Amino acid sequence: MLFPTVEFAIFFPVVLALSWALMPRPTVWKPFVVSVSYLFYASANWKFCFLISAVIVGNQLAANAIHRTDSENRKKWVLRAAVGLDLLVLGTFKYYAFFVTDIDRVLGSVSLSLPLPLLTIALPVGISFFTFQAISYVVDVKRELITPSPVLDLAIYLSFFPHLVAGPIVRAREFLPQLETPRDPKDIPAGAAMWLIAIGLIKKVAIADFLAREVVDPVFAVPGAYSGADVVFATYAYAAQIYCDFSGYTDMAIGLALLMGFVFPNNFDRPYRAASFREFWRRWHITLSRFLRDFLYIPFGGSRHGKVKTVRNLMATMLLGGLWHGAAWTFVIWGGIHGAAQAVEHLLRGKVQLPRWFAWLLTFHIVCAAWVLFRSGDLGVAGDVFAQMVEPGAVTLVTVPAAILVLLVIGLQLIPPKPMDALQLRVQQWSPAALGATLFVVILLVGATIPDQGVPPFIYFQF
Amino acid sequence: MADDPPRTLIDLTKARRFDVRQLLKAIGLVCLLLFVTSGPGIREAGEQMDPGLDRTLVLAVGEPAGALGDVIPLHEVADEATAWLSTDEDLGEGGGFTAAAQENQQGGVPPVTPDAFDPTALGEPARPLPLKKLLVTGDSLAMPLDAELARRLADRDVEVVRDPHIGTGISKDAIGLVDWAKLSTKQVKDEQPDAVVMFIGANEGFPIPGPDGKDVECCGTDWAALYATRVRTMMETYRRDGAARVYWLTVMTPRDGERAKIARAVDAGIFAAAAPYRAQVRVLDMVPIFTPGFRYRASMEVDGEDTIVRESDGIHLNDRGAELAADTVMAAIDRDFAK
Numbered sequence: 001m002l003f004p005t006v007e008f009a010i011f012f013p014v015v016l017a018l019s020w021a022l023m024p025r026p027t028v029w030k031p032f033v034v035s036v037s038y039l040f041y042a043s044a045n046w047k048f049c050f051l052i053s054a055v056i057v058g059n060q061l062a063a064n065a066i067h068r069t070d071s072e073n074r075k076k077w078v079l080r081a082a083v084g085l086d087l088l089v090l091g092t093f094k095y096y097a098f099f100v101t102d103i104d105r106v107l108g109s110v111s112l113s114l115p116l117p118l119l120t121i122a123l124p125v126g127i128s129f130f131t132f133q134a135i136s137y138v139v140d141v142k143r144e145l146i147t148p149s150p151v152l153d154l155a156i157y158l159s160f161f162p163h164l165v166a167g168p169i170v171r172a173r174e175f176l177p178q179l180e181t182p183r184d185p186k187d188i189p190a191g192a193a194m195w196l197i198a199i200g201l202i203k204k205v206a207i208a209d210f211l212a213r214e215v216v217d218p219v220f221a222v223p224g225a226y227s228g229a230d231v232v233f234a235t236y237a238y239a240a241q242i243y244c245d246f247s248g249y250t251d252m253a254i255g256l257a258l259l260m261g262f263v264f265p266n267n268f269d270r271p272y273r274a275a276s277f278r279e280f281w282r283r284w285h286i287t288l289s290r291f292l293r294d295f296l297y298i299p300f301g302g303s304r305h306g307k308v309k310t311v312r313n314l315m316a317t318m319l320l321g322g323l324w325h326g327a328a329w330t331f332v333i334w335g336g337i338h339g340a341a342q343a344v345e346h347l348l349r350g351k352v353q354l355p356r357w358f359a360w361l362l363t364f365h366i367v368c369a370a371w372v373l374f375r376s377g378d379l380g381v382a383g384d385v386f387a388q389m390v391e392p393g394a395v396t397l398v399t400v401p402a403a404i405l406v407l408l409v410i411g412l413q414l415i416p417p418k419p420m421d422a423l424q425l426r427v428q429q430w431s432p433a434a435l436g437a438t439l440f441v442v443i444l445l446v447g448a449t450i451p452d453q454g455v456p457p458f459i460y461f462q463f
Numbered sequence: 464m465a466d467d468p469p470r471t472l473i474d475l476t477k478a479r480r481f482d483v484r485q486l487l488k489a490i491g492l493v494c495l496l497l498f499v500t501s502g503p504g505i506r507e508a509g510e511q512m513d514p515g516l517d518r519t520l521v522l523a524v525g526e527p528a529g530a531l532g533d534v535i536p537l538h539e540v541a542d543e544a545t546a547w548l549s550t551d552e553d554l555g556e557g558g559g560f561t562a563a564a565q566e567n568q569q570g571g572v573p574p575v576t577p578d579a580f581d582p583t584a585l586g587e588p589a590r591p592l593p594l595k596k597l598l599v600t601g602d603s604l605a606m607p608l609d610a611e612l613a614r615r616l617a618d619r620d621v622e623v624v625r626d627p628h629i630g631t632g633i634s635k636d637a638i639g640l641v642d643w644a645k646l647s648t649k650q651v652k653d654e655q656p657d658a659v660v661m662f663i664g665a666n667e668g669f670p671i672p673g674p675d676g677k678d679v680e681c682c683g684t685d686w687a688a689l690y691a692t693r694v695r696t697m698m699e700t701y702r703r704d705g706a707a708r709v710y711w712l713t714v715m716t717p718r719d720g721e722r723a724k725i726a727r728a729v730d731a732g733i734f735a736a737a738a739p740y741r742a743q744v745r746v747l748d749m750v751p752i753f754t755p756g757f758r759y760r761a762s763m764e765v766d767g768e769d770t771i772v773r774e775s776d777g778i779h780l781n782d783r784g785a786e787l788a789a790d791t792v793m794a795a796i797d798r799d800f801a802k
Contacts, residue, residue, distance in 0.1 A: 432481065
């Protein structure tokens with residue numbers, strides 16, 4: 001069930017009303033929220049409800065075991081076992097085929113082979129997100145930042161439908177305390193929430209899907225059929241598309257959670273404004289970035305042991321971050337580019353000072369070039385796209401609406417955010433009737449742009 | 464462009480707070496306005512969904528909303544006001560499967576024409592034609608086959624028009640989705656292709672109106688006959704009175720048993736439909752390649768290695784599978800057209 005669909009438009013208002021009606025009685029409200037979240041998840045594939053249930057139970061047992069024991073050694077082993085099991089679940093469903101086919105091919109070249117059967121395993125929607133959140137829960141318990149929650153609270157945390165399928169990756173210590181007391185029914189930032197939902201819809205349906213349909217998908221399917229100018233434009237268009245697709249989803253997720261009384265962390269902050277890769281990762285997929293920092297980069301040693309080890313840690317973190325996105329070499333290399341860029345920045349820090357405009361230009365274009373790998377189905381397609389960028393030929397895809405949208409998406413991130421902030425604040429002050437009518441108009445206009453084939457899934461659903 | 468620090472998405476400290484009653488008033492207004500202005504659209508969305516809880520839920524709202532819309536057609540006002548934003552193709556009035564079915568009712572034994580024979584099968588020499596434009600179409604099954612064919616033909620000066628319509632089906636027009644009779648006519652009119660590759664069948668199995676106007680359910684011989692008639696209508700369009708060649712791929716057996724039943728009926732329909740047009744229409748059977756004996760398999764031996772060829776949904780081909788399907792299509796194209 002995608003957010004911008006008829007079924008969700010029917011599902012959500014009913015759930016919202018019942019949720020607030022039941023909120024004063026947590027013994028009823030909590031099972032209700034778990035049930036509707038499972039219902040939401042079951043609409044994709046009901047069989048995976050068992051998987052998420054197993055993750056909930058497994059991590060709850062581990063958290064309790066960690067909390068109850070005084071032995072630091074035992075705590076460590078239980079934590080390792082829990083994280084290992086979470087990663088095993090993730091690895092089995094997400095990376096099995098990748099390892100069996102690609103690694104087997106590599107081993108086959110030296111006359112070895114993996115004695116594993118070839119299987120096509122359906123990827124459970126949101127598995128990368130809920131397993132990471134489960135890891136964050138047991139780690140936070142181990143670090144004594146939180147105590148184990150009741151299992152129902154953990155079930156809500158991991159399965160809460162606004163963030164179940166594509167984040168943001170909310171930390172256990174950010175979410176679980178919000179379940180300790182009922183949300184205040186007189187303190188709902190509904191204007192802010194509806195603003196986010198409207199903006200998210202526009203970003204996803206009117207901009208991202210349009211650019212995908214008209215520019216990006218045709219070029220990345222058959223790069224050789226398009227001129228260099230078209231391919232370069234498609235690269236910029238993909239930068240705009242993926243930002244609008246993912247941040248549009250996040251805006252809607254945050255807005256929906258706000259309407260239900262919960263606050264999620266921010267996930268994007270004008271990423272194409274970044275003038276360095278370090279800054280880019282403080283602005284792009286912020287919740288993943290801090291997860292990678294706290295659970296990989298810092299445990300690896302961070303920047304505490306000299307330049308060589310810092311570079312190693314940056315590379316390892318970003319390569320694994322790339323692999324987290326998908327079981328393909330294109331994602332690994334994409335992560336490698338980001339890791340290498342951050343390593344170079346680290347090595348040159350204090351030695352080379354580029355003008356900010358030039359640093360921005362460089363960062364933006366390397367980010368865009370790396371997106372080519374992220375978007376390409378395999379390395380062959382990525383190679384074709386890069387090779388085609390210098391080919392002359394007729395320009396067929398650079399239409400006025402597409403060019404305006406790309407310029408708008410990237411340009412709006414470069415100017416100070418004050419005008420948009422002011423507009424957003426003004427909208428928030430409107431009466432409920434004015435807000436409702438405005439959201440209706442936005443839905444109507446955005447809905448009119450949806451083709452017969454419906455709304456394609458969010459890009460990050462596949463991760 | 465200053466190096467400013469990241470900020471919060473929305474400043475909740477300044478956000479106006481609502482109470483639940485105000486919130487539900489705002490959301491209720493959105494729902495009410497959508498109910499009265501989009502009723503038939505909600506009903507149609509429900510009718511297009513596969514059976515299940517989602518469909519029941521949407522139809523529970525869509526049917527009364529649609530009935531209201533039938534009486535008070537506010538949706539027409541909304542549709543007209545937002546028509547300029549639509550990105551869908553206008554297939555025009557008239558024609559379509561309904562009109563074709565009426566024409567077919569005229570009766571009489573249709574004569575067998577020379578088009579029913581592939582000249583090469585009778586020992587005549589092949590006369591390769593020049594291939595300038597290839598249309599690759601169908602539903603989601605046609606992807607990524609369309610891209611694969613376009614890649615292979617990129618250096619042969621062949622224009623490849625890729626026009627898959629995801630979520631559509633030849634038996635699905637009755638519930639408001641694309642009418643393939645109209646769409647195929649428009650495709651041929653717009654593109655005038657020398658050859659058409661058609662790969663469709665992932666969304667079939669919907670009831671088709673019979674000669675008496677009553678819906679015939681999938682997947683018996685009655686349904687297969689109606690489906691075949693529709694396929695034949697499209698083949699007639701695509702072959703452009705003999706000027707074009709049509710490569711129609713059958714549907715390899717899906718993993719799900721219910722879908723497998725539908726696929727068998729679809730494939731039987733395709734073979735029956737092509738009989739009068741063997742001179743121009745080639746049925747490329749995917750079943751022996753991917754699912755011999757109608758038994759689903761996710762992987763198969765390719766170049767001596769066990770290789771996954773299906774997507775995890777158990778329906779579609781993955782990239783490697785599409786390459787194998789493209790081998791078959793290219794071999795057929797190379798028999799008919801000069802390289």
